[in-house]
Amino acid sequence: xxxxxxxxxxxxxxxxxxxxxxxxxxxxxxxxxxxxxxxxxxxxxxxxxxxxxxxxxxxxxxxxxxxxxxxxxxxxxxxxxxxxxxxxxxxxxxxxxxxxxxxxxxxxxxxxxxxxxxxxxxxxxxxxxxxxxxxxxxxxxxxxxxxxxxxxxxxxxxxxxxxxxxxxxxxxxxxxxxxxxxxxxxxxxxxxxxxxxxxxxxxxxxxxxxxxxxxxxxxx
Numbered sequence: 001x002x003x004x005x006x007x008x009x010x011x012x013x014x015x016x017x018x019x020x021x022x023x024x025x026x027x028x029x030x031x032x033x034x035x036x037x038x039x040x041x042x043x044x045x046x047x048x049x050x051x052x053x054x055x056x057x058x059x060x061x062x063x064x065x066x067x068x069x070x071x072x073x074x075x076x077x078x079x080x081x082x083x084x085x086x087x088x089x090x091x092x093x094x095x096x097x098x099x100x101x102x103x104x105x106x107x108x109x110x111x112x113x114x115x116x117x118x119x120x121x122x123x124x125x126x127x128x129x130x131x132x133x134x135x136x137x138x139x140x141x142x143x144x145x146x147x148x149x150x151x152x153x154x155x156x157x158x159x160x161x162x163x164x165x166x167x168x169x170x171x172x173x174x175x176x177x178x179x180x181x182x183x184x185x186x187x188x189x190x191x192x193x194x195x196x197x198x199x200x201x202x203x204x205x206x207x208x209x210x211x212x213x214x215x216x217x218x219x220x
């Protein structure tokens with residue numbers, strides 16, 4: 001009898017271990033690396049509900065500079081959800097057959113836009129580079145471990161000053177391996193001249209190598 005109880009207890013423990021290993025995280029907010037049909041359907045529903053992370057990379061340095069929006073990122077799940085959200089706003093239905101290979105590619109996309117230049121006339125500061133580095137460490141260590149994009153795509157931008165004059169700028173979308181998405185990393189956006197980020201009495205924060213860490217709250 002004792003032997004039976006021992007075997008039964010071992011079986012219960014084994015089942016508990018299997019269930020624990022197989023169960024997904026309770027918060028259900030893991031980064032989705034493979035967009036299966038079920039994940040696509042889930043992303044579409046999330047987008048229609050508006051349950052989607054903004055992906056904005058915002059550096060908040062308190063009252064002195066305010067919030068500084070440096071770039072935006074997207075994952076495969078976020079891209080499908082964003083397409084579904086946009087379709088709903090336009091009174092259209094977004095369906096799985098409208099999902100493109102680019103949306104679901106296991107890639108991290110980082111978007112950075114050109115900015116008005118700080119120290120010149122009606123000109124734009126163009127995005128020269130977008131790089132991901134460790135959040136902590138010396139400059140030498142960050143440089144050595146920098147992750148460079150797999151490819152770039154230009155994002156044309158048009159500005160207009162107070163006098164109605166227009167001028168062009170160039171932002172960029174950088175494509176990285178999805179594995180680079182981590183709260184241990186930060187995004188660095190390099191411009192071809194200094195830009196002003198944020199606002200305060202002194203005019204804002206000036207930089208030509210602007211950086212911000214990833215925040216993965218609610219990101220899938």
